[in-house]
Amino acid sequence: xxxxxxxxxxxxxxxxxxxxxxxxxxxxxxxxxxxxxxxxxxxxxxxxxxxxxxxxxxxxxxxxxxxxxxxxxxxxxxxxxxxxxxxxxxxxxxxxxxxxxxxxxxxxxxxxxx
Numbered sequence: 001x002x003x004x005x006x007x008x009x010x011x012x013x014x015x016x017x018x019x020x021x022x023x024x025x026x027x028x029x030x031x032x033x034x035x036x037x038x039x040x041x042x043x044x045x046x047x048x049x050x051x052x053x054x055x056x057x058x059x060x061x062x063x064x065x066x067x068x069x070x071x072x073x074x075x076x077x078x079x080x081x082x083x084x085x086x087x088x089x090x091x092x093x094x095x096x097x098x099x100x101x102x103x104x105x106x107x108x109x110x111x112x113x114x
Contacts, residue, residue: 005040007031007051007060008079013102017050017079034058038066041074053080053087061087061094068095 002025008014009032018027028044031037033055041049049067053060064076077098078091088099 001025002047003028003044004048004050005029005031005037005044005046007034007037007049007055007063009033009052009055013052032056034060034063034066037063038070041067042070047075049074049076050079051076053078053082053091061090064091064094064096 004021004025005028006014006017007030008017011030011032014030018030021027028046029040031040031051034051035058037049037051038058051060051063055063058066060078060080064078067074067076072095074095076096077100078088078096079100079102080087080091081102082088083101091099
């Protein structure tokens with residue numbers, strides 16, 4: 001069982017993701033933007049972060065880079081609607097270990113988390 005923090009500016013999306021993962025993983029918190037994500041990670045020290053890219057105040061990619069400066073070993077997966085290669089490359093370059101598209105999320109996200 002992994003301890004996970006989710007970040008998505010659409011609460012209904014984050015709650016849906018949580019409901020998919022909760023039978024096998026513990027959701028510690030949900031952040032609405034990258035700034036809140038960083039604070040929640042500092043508080044809870046999760047095993048894994050799942051973050052959207054497009055969020056207010058600080059994007060997921062900027063948050064990934066900041067989190068990797070805090071903890072180089074942190075595991076991070078992007079869950080996004082952006083299927084353009086440049087977004088995936090930026091997320092991986094920032095330190096994400098996985099990149100999952102929201103329209104493929106159910107099976108692909110569970111597989112990526114496991």
